Amino acid sequence: MTTPLPGQMMDVPLTVSSLLAHASRHFGTTEIVSKRVEGDVHRYTYRDCEKRAKQLAQGLIALGVEAGDRIGTLAWNGYRHLEIYYGTTGFGAVCHTINPRLFPEQIVYIVNHADDRYVMFDTTFAALVDALAPKCPNVRGWIALADDARLPRMTTPVMGYEALVRAEDGDFDWPLLDERLASYLCYTSGTTGNPKGALYSHRSTVLHAYAVSLPNASGLSARDCALPVVPMFHVNAWGIPHAAPLTGAKLVLPGKDLDGKSLYELMEAEHVTYSAGVPTVWLGLLNYMRETGLRLTSLKRTVIGGSACPPAMLSTFRDDYGVEAIHGWGMTEMSPLGTVARLNGEQAQRSPDEQRSLLEKQGHVIYGVDMKIVGNDGRELPWDGVAFGELYVRGPWIIDGYFRSDVSPLVDGWFPTGDVATIDRDGFMRITDRSKDxxxxxxxxxxxxxxxxxxxxxxxxxxxxxxxxxxxxxxxxxxxxxxxxxxxxxxxxxxxxxxxxxxxxxxxxxxxxxxxxxxxxxxxxxxxxxxxxxxxxxxxxxxxxxxx
Structure with a gap:
């Protein structure tokens, strides 16, 4: 019997820190632009970001944070939040992004269930933190994302983020971690019962970043300027904070102001070419442009997900503004990207009506994800665009269990999404209903x-x-x-x-x-x-x- 022959390749782990280290070394002067809660615009580079992320790592280690500890965030899309993404995971801690839009009691449950050691927060959430802190006794400290001069007046004792970072020199080497260790913790919205935690790994995060960057997905490159409107507290902003440094794309972070006027002005000022967000946000942008008669001069494509995108919105972006609106689908348990609606060469030659019909669906899977629909008897249904059943998925960035739960959600190695869908002969999936109301x-x-x-x-x-x-x-x-x-x-x-x-x-x-x-x-x-x-x-x- 022939002995299997192992490959002779370097065993370099896929770690989150390698994404920022790559950007710092090879795209070091590329900008990261942030609209701060203070009201001004902050600019620096990937090289600056990595240094401050290393300073943060040193500061957290000095506070006694160890590998595996969870660090919570209540923050908008901004450069400090980005530093936390990398400064925590870079030395083995876990970045736990928390959705501040949840009911406070849900946030209390999430913080306590995650057993967060520290929680870092934007100053706009000072009142929320004052309400949360007495109910979260295991949190060792609350860190305001501000310098000492802008620390909010609170009943909760807080530390200043800038003081924590400034106390360190950044002379720090990212450790070579096991790529299967935890990197990020994101909780579902708790629609039935308590919220559930999806615990991502370094490997899954990096692979997802690769997938997000594929031409069939976002197609991000170093020529792009990416603005994630989707919050960084919502499934890691759909992976854009990882895909941008992987590709060397300029990154623009909009902060708390997501109204049509604010987004339009930021997009135009920074020459944004790519964005992503939920339909509600794009409705606000389209309404603002319709009322003012303004047009987008740089935006080329945007991913629309979170809920089904109205066909009229897809056509308005395409026909009125020359922007490719890409319908996408995924979920927290999938890191989140699963499908995108983009046409191949043959499909692009079909009639306009046929193309439109495909683009209005949730789309085909990207490499790494597989899917199927099953009937009530558990058997797989045909891909004919007519048969509908519960949608199942699997892949290297899809969970195999929830954080601190011994009950596996998998069915024969597949994750049941709870969505009901059809899949057509082209492999385009369409959500038709939900198995729960x-x-x-x-x-x-x-x-x-x-x-x-x-x-x-x-x-x-x-x-x-x-x-x-x-x-x-x-x-x-x-x-x-x-x-x-x-x-x-x-x-x-x-x-x-x-x-x-x-x-x-x-x-x-x-x-x-x-x-x-x-x-x-x-x-x-x-x-x-x-x-x-x-x-x-x-x-x-x-x-x-x-x-x-």
Whole structure:
């Protein structure tokens, strides 16, 4: 029997620090531009960024942070947040990005579940930190991303980020870590039960960065100027903070101001060629340009994901502004990128209608990801564009388990996404429904179950159902359908006010409809299919304001 022959190649680990080290060494003068919360624009280079990331690593080590410890962040897209991305993972700690838009109690759960040693925060979140700190006893310290002169007045004792960095010299060598060690921790939005943690590795992060940069995906190169509108606290800004240094692209970080005017002015000033974000953000940009008559002079392509992109938005970008809008799909458990809607040479020769039909779908997988759809019997369904089933995925940057959970989510080595989809003969996937009754508003998930549970806690409510209603701005917003208790009275305004301080403000339903009874299935469950059909044409009050 022949003995397998091993290759004779260097065993150089794929580490996150190697991405920034590469950019610093080979694209050292390329700019990183940030709109700071202080209001000004900050500029420096990849070489500067690596030095400060090393200073941060030294500072954290001096504080007693060890490999494997989690460091939380509550921060916008900016150069300090980027330094934390690399300064923590570079010596083996784990960067734990936290979504500040979550309800505070969810953030408390996430910080405690992750067992964060320190949490670094932008000063805009000072009040939030004051509310969180007493409920997070294991956090050793809270570090404000500011210099000493701009430290916010708080009840929570805080350290200054700039003082921590300034105390070190940056004379530090990134250690050669095992590429399978943890690098980043990102939590889901907690749509059903508590949020769940996806723990990425150095290897998965680097491979994902390669995939994001492929021509069939973003196509990033050193000639590009990339502006991730998607927050760095949301699945690592879809991998752009890693793909940009990998390719040597200029990086522009927009901070907290994501309105149409602010984004347009920053894009034009910095000659941005590539961007990525959820449809709601692009709606604001398109509305601003339509109102002012302005045009984009440098933007060439943008990835739109987080929720389904309206076909009209794709055509507006393409036909009115000459920008390629790329429909993408993924999820936190996938690091997140899974599919992109871009045509090959043969598909680009088809009729405009056929091309448009493909581009409106979520797209085909990028190398590294495989997918299939399965029926109720667990068997794989054909790729005919008609059969639909639950979407399963697998690949080297897809989780095989949740952080601190002993229960594997995998089914025969595949991850069930919870989405229902079709796949056509071209391999283009289209999401047709969700296996759970979730509502996606502006790219963020809302739990219908949680909304219903809060409603029935009201003494005047006998039963409640929450469904999604179409919205011209947020795409989907929650509608609450309620059966009152006998001889009880409650108004729409009273019910909506009942949600204050119980759920995140953006989770509160936009409208309430009172009915005599709710439809149920044969097993006694709420029949939301019937409800969605019944209220398909319901117009939300907030939708009227947008239209008017």
């Amino acid at each position: 979730l509502i996606k508003s502006g790219g963020e998930w809302i739990s219908s179950i949680e909304i219903e549970n809060q409603a029935v806690a009201h003494p005047a409510v006998a039963e409640a159902a929450c469904i999604a209603c179409a919205h011209p701005d947020w795409k989907e917003r929650p509608l609450l359908v309620v059966v009152k208790r006998a001889d009880a009275e409650v108004t729409r305004e009273e019910l909506l006010g009942f949600y204050q301080d119980k759920v995140a403000r953006w989770w509160i339903p936009d409208d309430v409809v009172f009915v005599d009874e709710l439809p149920h299935t044969a097993t006694g469950k709420l029949n939301k299919l019937v409800l969605r059909e019944r209220f398909r044409d319901h117009i939300l009050p907030s939708a009227c304001k947008v239209v008017n």
